[in-house]
Amino acid sequence: MRIRLKRLALEGVTLAFAAVMAVGQAKPAHGPFTAKDWAGLHSAHAAAMSANGTILYGVAFGAEKGPTHTEWWTVGADGNNAKKLEMPDGFHPMGYTRDGQSLYGGWKVNDHQQFAVFAVKEGKIASAPTVIVALPRGVGSASPSPDGKRFAMTADPREPDPLENSRHVQEPEETSLYVVNANGTDGAWWCKDLKYISGAITVGGGASAAAWSADSQSLAVLSQVPRIGHHEVGSMIDVCSASGSRHVANIANSVNGIAWVNGGKDLAFLSTKSLVLTPEHVWTVPAAGGTAEDRTPDLNATAVQLASDANGRVWVSVNRGVRSEVDEFRDGILKTAYAWPDGIVRGTPVESEYAEGSAGEQLAFTVSDPTHMGNVAVAEGEHLRKITHEGDEQLKEIELGLVQVVQWKSKGGRALEGIATFPAGYEKGKKYPFLVLPHGGPEANDELAFDAFSRTVAGLGYVVLQPQYRGSTGYGADFLAAIYQHFGDRAYEDVDSATDFAIAQGWADPNRLAIFGWSAGGFMTSWTVTQTGRYKAAIEGAGITDWAPFLWTSDIAQVDYDARWTEEDPAAFSKFSAVYFANKVTTPLLILHGEADQRVPTFQGTEYFQLLAARGKTVRMVTYPGSPHFPVLWEQRLDVMQELAEWLAKYNK
Template structure:
């Protein structure tokens, strides 16, 4: 989500990074003394003790649930009667002795007898394909492989009449779609050679090892789609390739099967509050006359939040049906032609509401302090055909993942108010400290965040505080189990720090006006919100004000780099995949389209607004020892940004280190690298924020 351009005063060449390599690290010092690397690895193992659960789907008739569970050697599809998941039986294309193949992404057909899923069985095939399980009675089934795919396959979805299954498909894919994965090494004609396009493809539900049939054209990269209620057309969000960059200028299309695409909405070409913003999650109304979608300022494809909008399926003027809401809708499903269930962030809670278009205030079905989803999209849920039951997995800082159900007619304000369907993680308790949702006001804004206590909390002692800023900026820290990424709040808590995860202006959860409040203001109002949060928790809890550190990844990495140029409040900092120079970043990253909505113009048209938020332009102010870490193939926040920052701090004689990790993109995948980042971060904080 971040980029830069090389002007005459910029001094970093991309090729300079190849001389940096990852080096192993043997020990880490904690606030309580010197700890071995093995101790940190034990903490990481403790973070991941819970059994994993993947996608989950309830059958349209509400009688069965399919879900994906983590087994000892693989991920397996399970099917069980609703309400009795203890009777779950495996559904697989594997042979009896094949324990290592994986299956995922379950989707029920409208008759509740057919289940589509992805798998790479039989063992020995790395390629995923679409499979179809047919249930004769009870849990007895037969399995047929439908596709002969050669590339990346994702998100199977039955047509409403059950005759076809559509899915996203990158034929001949050499890397995962999207900007988080490691970018290809730079070679050839940049931006033209080797561009991979994700399209909607489909296959007949009666096919056998069939080649996927493309639906959308090769000149459009499709991100999300939905079937029309008559099964004759699709609605989808798409843009010209390259797909990792152009989501921010994507349009909403409809297309009859066998026909050509029709753009019914181009946010860049309309007036009003949606102008130049992003769209996601198209959902066709039951009568086929309207399409609902999420529209708003979003900084990353897949991290969805905004208002709910509705447009005629023929095109025309879109209508905001949630104006001025103080929540961030992320996903929805139609109940009828004038009613929607909306899944959203409300402060620190995940919330489901029942909303009549043009009616009274939405009715809250549940609002729980945790993270929910069915494994498809942000906050997406699985529901019965009549919308009477919603099924999803949920986690919080206190509760590992389990599958839950919510009655549409009910009301719940915590996980205990939902129907828990699985008990795969009974008896597993967190190794980190308790959590609290904290709230404070700053400059007229209501700001929320999460505070984790030290694992061995003693109110008579003073503790260090680590402030962990989320990525985005349009994202949010939520109550969740275990570690998310290399810099983990539960891990810091397990090592006996207080941890504050703030959701400052620019975040989801407080409405679209709050999300847009940091436009042209990166590092200023959002930093003031964070510092106000630090003041709030330092005043209330036994925190040593001289042992406050700052860290974050992506946008959190930028905030770390910029904050140490604006304040000396933080005694140590760790910047993960940060951005130090917005001007040079504009020309370096692979996703520059996201910047126009935030900065108002390109760097070539308004360089001053980019310089205003560039840490490199305030580098003489830095006194805080800062560690920078980044992947060498990061396309979102390229490694030269960390190189610039490290180089400048070194020249300013500020304690600093730069670690570049090989073959890593924006999201690290190598467990050794993830461990090493945490080891180094803990040592850095311990060294420059020592306990008395």
């Protein structure tokens, strides 16, 4: 999540039943989906693969209290021989060693994550590591070289502040490369001049900030100018080896993911020409240095993640509307490789991290759809076959309503898309209470997957519509860039047009309309109630209500919304700030916010709440102690949904 996070009449309205899904034929006895069901649901994600094709996957689930739990399992590529692994306390596996006999990952030691290797024998993990690398400020991520002889890891090279328990110095964070032999010996910092590496070194389903060369002698590295001390966003590409760094290119924008292509002659990455800084096209640059070139200028979708494998293939996760697929980038061309019917493939594939591994072409993926949680699938030819079924037993006892991909045109003829979720037992022709649910980001999309927010609200008897407003990924560069300096009018018009659409379809009772959103969706909610009184109830979570201070107090650069200097043109930022229009609010508003939120600092909600309360508006604010941008403790998550349900019951009636 980047905020990492419609008053229009309708004409030419169309409805595409692109995906219609239900669970089972018989009516389950459990009843509609609830927040407690959400807390108990299990989901799986592919994490790593050994050289012999054994897949490591995580199974996540909540509870009534505490954080999300993760169990670690292994399974064969044929879906057989699933085994649960008992992990040592504080160990988070990242992948297999080359011989497949050990797992490497992060191990918590004295409040820092360090690098460790634990042996695995007959499905059991050793209680003590065989290798440990401890750095002063801990280790971020790690990746083995294709020959398996070294590990590269990201870490902060600075010595710890001896007073860090009593103060935090505001300065740019540093991330550099540390390389060590696979047995933990001869560790050294490579390329000390590279201090601002932008992200993790990941393999197997994740975009990477560094990529090993095929000969295991160097890494291509992405860096980004730090947020503190910079108003612009810029990126650097370098090649780093034991002898030092070689500069390849400066990119005057954001960059995400890097891979060697064309036999090591070029480097591929994601970037953009847009003022909205989300990387969304595939670019290449000569590895020897030169001018970067956009290889997908006509892409009517969004490339969101890029990663390479040890065999030289480059995979790209692509949002195409509300669906996400995996494409292969080969010979300068991006081509669909794997998709999941009526659902999504999440991220890039997981496979063996080592060259010439016996697993060969075996690939594992994480897939989901609106009636199934995330699960592991494997490639069989051009198709995918699901081999885990987490959550299925729980969901078959729950009555789920239909989910449809819908399309409509706004008054101005703009084509828009969304996901409609109906309550169980929906009756055609009957009007239902309605909730529009704008997503966070905003440079993101709602995916055609199992969505707990939509399902929980639909379980209250609502029709829910998730609109893909301008600024969403999946619809091309122009659609994404349209949000720049126009979040408060263009995106608002699109979100409100979704409500018009639901009314025109006969789904929504025009007298029982509600809106709810978190992060960027929270902004949309807080802003909407200053523009219209049509909604009977509104709930905003961690929303931006005052743009000028937000841009300089968020924990990440936010100039992709508006790069003008806030003190030079304050009117440009108050224009779409809800706090300046509090007197116009007539809708009862519930504000929810984490007290430790650094993405959208908590004062954003507090300022709006205080203004509304002082003006005698109907408003309630609930904050969650210790919570970041979205609560991690399940008792807090369940309270979010309880507060929402009570607010809707009280005011949208």
